[in-house]
Amino acid sequence: MKDIFKISISRVTLRRLADYLCILLQLPVERFKQISSAQFAKIIGSKPSRVRQDFHYFGGFGKPGHPYDVGILLSELKQVFGLDDRIGILIVGATPAAEMLLNNSMLKTLNIHIAGIVDFNRRKIDKDFHGHKIRAPKDVPALKADNNIKIGVITCEEPEPAVKLLVENNIRGIWNLSPRHVSAPKGFHIRYENITGGLLHLLYDLIEL
Amino acid sequence: MKDIFKISISRVTLRRLADYLCILLQLPVERFKQISSAQFAKIIGSKPSRVRQDFHYFGGFGKPGHPYDVGILLSELKQVFGLDDRIGILIVGATPAAEMLLNNSMLKTLNIHIAGIVDFNRRKIDKDFHGHKIRAPKDVPALKADNNIKIGVITCEEPEPAVKLLVENNIRGIWNLSPRHVSAPKGFHIRYENITGGLLHLLYDLIEL
DNA sequence: TAGATTGTTAATCGATTAACAATC
DNA sequence: TAGATTGTTAATCGATTAACAATC
The missing domain is CATH 3.40.50.720 (NAD(P)-binding Rossmann-like Domain)
Incomplete structure (x- = not known):
């Protein structure tokens, strides 16, 4: 999350971000240390470019050349929804x-x-x-x-x-x-x-x- | 519902049609025999033209010059979702x-x-x-x-x-x-x-x- | 008829998608 | 480095909205 400003995010994107978060939390941690936009899209029934575009509104959560790190992704998505506090x-x-x-x-x-x-x-x-x-x-x-x-x-x-x-x-x-x-x-x-x-x-x- | 063909209706429209139906079912029947797209929009937090456009995909549920008849609207919306059968x-x-x-x-x-x-x-x-x-x-x-x-x-x-x-x-x-x-x-x-x-x-x- | 409000169209606005440059 | 996959852009596609003609 590189932006300090709260940009206007569409309802559908926000809803999908919530779904991404819930999916990650259900994933067997040992088997998934990393996950690509393509794998993600397959699970949720979407497209890789849409996954990346959703993340892009928050500056992107990965590094070019590598799939997303599940740990980082989880922490970023939790932050999006203000879940750092209990x-x-x-x-x-x-x-x-x-x-x-x-x-x-x-x-x-x-x-x-x-x-x-x-x-x-x-x-x-x-x-x-x-x-x-x-x-x-x-x-x-x-x-x-x-x-x-x-x-x-x-x-x-x-x-x-x-x-x-x-x-x-x-x-x-x-x-x-x-x-x-x-x-x-x-x-x-x-x-x-x-x-x-x-x-x-x-x-x-x-x-x- | 004038069309015999099942046209491709977007998820958001369909979801709103379900909301319209549920709202109508919650309305005090005695006070609302008719309802205009403007009244509807106010209840649901939408716009009159969007309400009418949603109905328009099914050919429209009213007659120009008059608000929608709640009874007819209910019956049409139920039909949309196949609720005529139990x-x-x-x-x-x-x-x-x-x-x-x-x-x-x-x-x-x-x-x-x-x-x-x-x-x-x-x-x-x-x-x-x-x-x-x-x-x-x-x-x-x-x-x-x-x-x-x-x-x-x-x-x-x-x-x-x-x-x-x-x-x-x-x-x-x-x-x-x-x-x-x-x-x-x-x-x-x-x-x-x-x-x-x-x-x-x-x-x-x-x-x- | 006149008034009200719908049905319908077309312009605008926003979301999705593919493509590719960036880069780890 | 080469390969993989992201970030980012721009074209396409679809939804929303306003405007107004239709009409009861």
């Missing part, structure tokens, strides 16, 4: 989606930890949820102070109160796994993750004529 | 991600039902999983015969045996929620759903300089 996320909603995140091995590998699970339902508060104590909304400031919480994840069906809570606590990244669109003030970043979208796309692919 | 999906892996899908209200609304949950772990087979009996891999042919199963969902960490099972049973849509990339023979459609990709994108957005 990142905390706050889950809003003690739901099956929350459990899925608790169970997600990639998050641990990325040095992203679940700093707490909050629920609005009073009967759930203080109960155990797969090894985590469910917290009350009023506990969020204390949790945030201790855990470098950058992102709040909305896993409940109704996103409005969750967004309100995150905005009040100035948690500026909002990952919306609920089915409804929602908005937040300027300075907050929301991502609507419509999981069924991928399934529908697949259904379209299956239609034949 | 679609069945098979879940491979009795995992938290599987529970998340069982709990997903959008799937029910889309007339997509979970036809069965299969696991490779013998100790899990025949046990109850949130109201579903966990099935053995050998039961898949019978399940498929009864349930119009179009898609198999891989929710376990290790995708290889799951893909093998789906290919053997000629389930041609493979929705891979596992962290690893995987390939399948020609004629099968695989979608790798890297959920952490969205989270990483959000982390990038939060970096400031």
Whole structure:
């Protein structure tokens, strides 16, 4: 990463960079000390030139004549996403989606930890949820102070109160796994993750004529 | 949908069409009998001309001079994704991600039902999983015969045996929620759903300089 | 009819790709 | 050095957008 400026990177490129990172983390380390743009492209189903162009936006991560060094690549890609610090996320909603995140091995590998699970339902508060104590909304400031919480994840069906809570606590990244669109003030970043979208796309692919 | 031919539609357009459909399904029906491209664009954070262009690939879903009729739009969009028939999906892996899908209200609304949950772990087979009996891999042919199963969902960490099972049973849509990339023979459609990709994108957005 | 809003086109903008110079 | 593979450019290809004609 040679540039100090944060250049404007397209959503698709950024998304692919995330995929590259996840692929590297899944690779058997002993067998892959180096990886070429061609090998990479084959795994991900892309083209070597696209891989190199994606890296090029950040000045390139290799040296001409040699395949990429997996260790260097990993460290550069982690830096792109600000993963040098340990990142905390706050889950809003003690739901099956929350459990899925608790169970997600990639998050641990990325040095992203679940700093707490909050629920609005009073009967759930203080109960155990797969090894985590469910917290009350009023506990969020204390949790945030201790855990470098950058992102709040909305896993409940109704996103409005969750967004309100995150905005009040100035948690500026909002990952919306609920089915409804929602908005937040300027300075907050929301991502609507419509999981069924991928399934529908697949259904379209299956239609034949 | 005026065209009989399946035109080549870009991934981004198709993905937005899925989002449009999900938004319509979440809209309070009483208040929205009609919706204009401008209203739509505002909800989804897009532009009216892009909404209309997306619909235009399918010949357009409205009549000049009038906003779209929500009922017609819903029916057209469902048709785009082949949702006129009741679609069945098979879940491979009795995992938290599987529970998340069982709990997903959008799937029910889309007339997509979970036809069965299969696991490779013998100790899990025949046990109850949130109201579903966990099935053995050998039961898949019978399940498929009864349930119009179009898609198999891989929710376990290790995708290889799951893909093998789906290919053997000629389930041609493979929705891979596992962290690893995987390939399948020609004629099968695989979608790798890297959920952490969205989270990483959000982390990038939060970096400031 | 007049007004509203779509369908459709074409210009603009951005992403992909191939080609090759650079260089380890 | 020669070979390999990157970094970088520029051409091509595709998506977005604005503008307006069509029309209910």
